[in-house]
Amino acid sequence: MDALVGDACADCDGIAIYEQVFDNALVGICIMADRTFIRVNRQMETMLGYEEGELSGQSVHVVYASDYDYEAVGRVLDAFPKDNRYVHERPLVTKSGDILWCHISGTFIAPEQPQSTSVWIVQDVSARKRAEDQLTRTMHKLEHIVERRTLNLQRTNKALQQEMARRRESERSMIESREKYRVLIHNAPFGVLLTSENGEVVEINRAAMRMFGANDPAHFSLIATHSSVNRRKSKTGLSLADFLASMVPRKGSKLSRAQVVWSACQQQPRWLDATGVNIPVRGLGAAIFLEDKTDEHAASEREYTQREQLAHAGRIALAGQFAAAIAHELGQPLNSCQSYAAGLENKLKDAIAECPGAGDALRHMQRHLNQAGDIIKNVRAFVSKQRMSDTPVPISELIDQTIELLQMSLQGIEVCLPTRASTLSAVVQGNRVELQQVLANLVLNAADAVREAQTASPVIELKLSASRKRVTISVVDNGPGVPEALGEKIFEPYITTKREGLGMGLMMCQNIVESHGGKLSLKRSRKRGARFDISLPLAQESDETNELVSR
Amino acid sequence: MRQTNLFLVDDEPDVTNSLRWLLESVGLVATAFNLPQQFLQFLTTSSGPCCIILDLRMPGLTGIEVLERIISLRPDASVVFLSGHSDVPTAVRAMKLGAFDFLVKPFNPQSFLECTNRACRQAEGEYELVYRKRCNQEALAKLTSRERQIFDCVIIGMSSKEIGRVLHISPKTVDVHRASIMKKMGVTSTRELNQKFQPVTDDRQPAHA
Numbered sequence: 001m002d003a004l005v006g007d008a009c010a011d012c013d014g015i016a017i018y019e020q021v022f023d024n025a026l027v028g029i030c031i032m033a034d035r036t037f038i039r040v041n042r043q044m045e046t047m048l049g050y051e052e053g054e055l056s057g058q059s060v061h062v063v064y065a066s067d068y069d070y071e072a073v074g075r076v077l078d079a080f081p082k083d084n085r086y087v088h089e090r091p092l093v094t095k096s097g098d099i100l101w102c103h104i105s106g107t108f109i110a111p112e113q114p115q116s117t118s119v120w121i122v123q124d125v126s127a128r129k130r131a132e133d134q135l136t137r138t139m140h141k142l143e144h145i146v147e148r149r150t151l152n153l154q155r156t157n158k159a160l161q162q163e164m165a166r167r168r169e170s171e172r173s174m175i176e177s178r179e180k181y182r183v184l185i186h187n188a189p190f191g192v193l194l195t196s197e198n199g200e201v202v203e204i205n206r207a208a209m210r211m212f213g214a215n216d217p218a219h220f221s222l223i224a225t226h227s228s229v230n231r232r233k234s235k236t237g238l239s240l241a242d243f244l245a246s247m248v249p250r251k252g253s254k255l256s257r258a259q260v261v262w263s264a265c266q267q268q269p270r271w272l273d274a275t276g277v278n279i280p281v282r283g284l285g286a287a288i289f290l291e292d293k294t295d296e297h298a299a300s301e302r303e304y305t306q307r308e309q310l311a312h313a314g315r316i317a318l319a320g321q322f323a324a325a326i327a328h329e330l331g332q333p334l335n336s337c338q339s340y341a342a343g344l345e346n347k348l349k350d351a352i353a354e355c356p357g358a359g360d361a362l363r364h365m366q367r368h369l370n371q372a373g374d375i376i377k378n379v380r381a382f383v384s385k386q387r388m389s390d391t392p393v394p395i396s397e398l399i400d401q402t403i404e405l406l407q408m409s410l411q412g413i414e415v416c417l418p419t420r421a422s423t424l425s426a427v428v429q430g431n432r433v434e435l436q437q438v439l440a441n442l443v444l445n446a447a448d449a450v451r452e453a454q455t456a457s458p459v460i461e462l463k464l465s466a467s468r469k470r471v472t473i474s475v476v477d478n479g480p481g482v483p484e485a486l487g488e489k490i491f492e493p494y495i496t497t498k499r500e501g502l503g504m505g506l507m508m509c510q511n512i513v514e515s516h517g518g519k520l521s522l523k524r525s526r527k528r529g530a531r532f533d534i535s536l537p538l539a540q541e542s543d544e545t546n547e548l549v550s551r
Numbered sequence: 552m553r554q555t556n557l558f559l560v561d562d563e564p565d566v567t568n569s570l571r572w573l574l575e576s577v578g579l580v581a582t583a584f585n586l587p588q589q590f591l592q593f594l595t596t597s598s599g600p601c602c603i604i605l606d607l608r609m610p611g612l613t614g615i616e617v618l619e620r621i622i623s624l625r626p627d628a629s630v631v632f633l634s635g636h637s638d639v640p641t642a643v644r645a646m647k648l649g650a651f652d653f654l655v656k657p658f659n660p661q662s663f664l665e666c667t668n669r670a671c672r673q674a675e676g677e678y679e680l681v682y683r684k685r686c687n688q689e690a691l692a693k694l695t696s697r698e699r700q701i702f703d704c705v706i707i708g709m710s711s712k713e714i715g716r717v718l719h720i721s722p723k724t725v726d727v728h729r730a731s732i733m734k735k736m737g738v739t740s741t742r743e744l745n746q747k748f749q750p751v752t753d754d755r756q757p758a759h760a
Contacts, residue, residue, distance in 0.1 A: 343575065
């Protein structure tokens with residue numbers, strides 16, 4: 001019985017179990033034939049929002065979201081796969097119109113008959129689908145980000161390359177400018193030193209090392225501490241190192257200058273002009289430029305000595321000429337006295353013989369006059385002994401040297417020098433110092449005249465003209481000229497137009513020129529100003545006379 | 552013998568006055584000029600022996616320049632130079648140009664007078680020479696060209712025969728010309744003629760040579 005019951009029950013129970021499985025499965029199950037629901041389980045009805053049994057007998061079309069899906073699935077079914085399995089995911093629509101993504105798998109009970117019954121299992125995969133969608137979106141986003149990042153990275157990379165190129169370029173130009181400065185500094189003909197903030201020498205060029213007799217920078221620093229420098233103005237002494245430190249310009253000033261004399265044992269003292277320039281770089285102090293003025297100093301010393309000597313020679317010559325001029329001026333009245341006395345003696349011979357003592361008186365007078373004459377002759381002899389022997393004097397040289405000598409006194413006055421080559425080669429025989437004195441005297445007279453008269457744009461012109469035998473130097477000014485009334489009297493002693501003049505200059509000039517066989521004259525001109533002509537015989541003629549003298 | 556004209560040329564009247572006084576005291580009369588141009592003007596019209604006392608320093612012209620002008624006008628004049636300077640080159644220049652002497656002031660009046668006297672003597676001698684030369688030249692100018700030819704031959708000591716041969720004329724004709732020459736020259740013998748004319752013809756070559 002049990003077995004029967006069991007069999008019957010087993011049979012009944014078997015179907016009931018399947019029913020139970022069908023009704024209680026957690027996935028949607030349906031049985032379809034010819035795309036029409038035959039039976040739909042509860043799970044599926046609930047999933048799609050239908051009442052119990054509501055879907056049975058309905059076309060599957062109702063659960064597809066669109067006609068497109070329905071037809072697409074239909075086409076798949078027509079060519080049902082050989083393995084009799086159909087698995088796909090599709091959106092289905094619920095009764096209320098919501099979209100459900102479902103995993104659908106089905107199989108035909110009799111695969112050889114496409115119109116036969118088929119079993120489908122439907123699972124709601126909306127959640128997974130959403131997650132997948134989310135994942136896809138996230139991935140897209142991620143991709144986008146990656147893409148953007150890559151682009152950024154590329155850009156950054158490019159910028160970096162550009163930056164590197166720029167750096168390379170700037171490094172190259174830095175090297176270039178550094179080399180430029182290095183070559184400049186080290187080959188500069190003047191001394192260049194760079195100091196640190198606290199005045200220590202950090203760089204020194206070759207010229208500076210040569211200047212101080214140093215072999216290398218180390219040697220130089222030794223020299224710097226053991227040699228001394230004197231400021232030319234204040235005469236204060238300090239070591240070279242201290243001096244260089246002092247050349248860093250004080251705050252607020254860009255430059256510092258000093259003129260110093262550097263001296264060290266076994267070295268010639270050097271006259272240096274130093275200029276310190278601030279270097280606006282942290283850690284650096286100043287660039288110090290040193291100019292060696294030793295040669296210039298020596299030259300100016302020499303020039304000074306020469307000028308002194310010349311001035312001394314001039315003073316001696318002046319004294320001599322003064323004596324000669326006085327002798328000359330005295331000679332004439334003395335001569336007249338002697339002539340009158342001798343004339344008296346001759347004319348009054350008889351009367352004198354009668355008058356006792358008159359003859360003696362006359363002879364005494366003549367003796368004294370002769371004595372005076374001898375004194376004059378002695379002075380003249382002395383002066384002529386003092387005179388240097390005559391030498392050939394090139395006129396253009398004489399003019400140039402005189403003007404150079406008077407440069408200080410001629411400031412503010414335009415001086416025109418002769419330019420004609422034919423006359424510039426003229427040479428006279430004579431005493432250079434004396435001739436220079438004449439020219440200087442005339443030029444200074446002209447300068448005084450234009451100054452005193454406050455002539456606008458004063459000019460002193462030196463002209464040269466030459467004939468076969470003579471050369472004439474003219475000194476022309478644009479001052480007020482010599483007063484008409486004075487005329488040739490200007491050459492006489494004690495005649496002057498200057499407030500503080502002695503009236504001796506022109507007289508002595510005339511004496512000198514005449515003693516050279518020349519002539520000094522005042523020329524009248526219609527133009528304003530004065531013109532003095534010094535006319536001198538040319539040297540060839542003097543040579544002849546010299547020959548004659550030596551004969 | 553003609554009296555020598557004595558001139559004092561100096562821009563200083565003091566100098567000319569005192570020297571004139573001195574010269575006067577020994578019986579010499581001097582004419583003074585204080586402007587050299589004026590003196591040179593005067594010199595162009597003067598005649599007779601001429602002695603000039605010249606000061607070196609003068610306005611306008613230097614003594615040397617005046618000397619040059621004097622020499623060109625009157626080569627026979629004696630010029631005594633006075634100078635306030637004792638510079639050798641100028642003295643040499645003056646002497647070379649033909650000055651008689653060069654005195655430096657102050658000079659001894661006696662030596663001045665002596666010097667002036669010597670200068671006057673020389674001026675007279677020079678003038679005489681010039682005068683004779685001029686007279687002879689005037690006389691020579693009176694001769695015909697034939698007479699001049701014969702004169703030139705006579706003066707170098709040719710006889711009438713020699714002259715006739717050279718000039719292709721007879722000695723007699725030569726003698727006639729000689730007589731005419733003697734008359735025109737104011738001499739009576741060939742010796743006299745030779746004495747008078749030797750200096751004139753010294754520097755001349757005979758015309759026929």
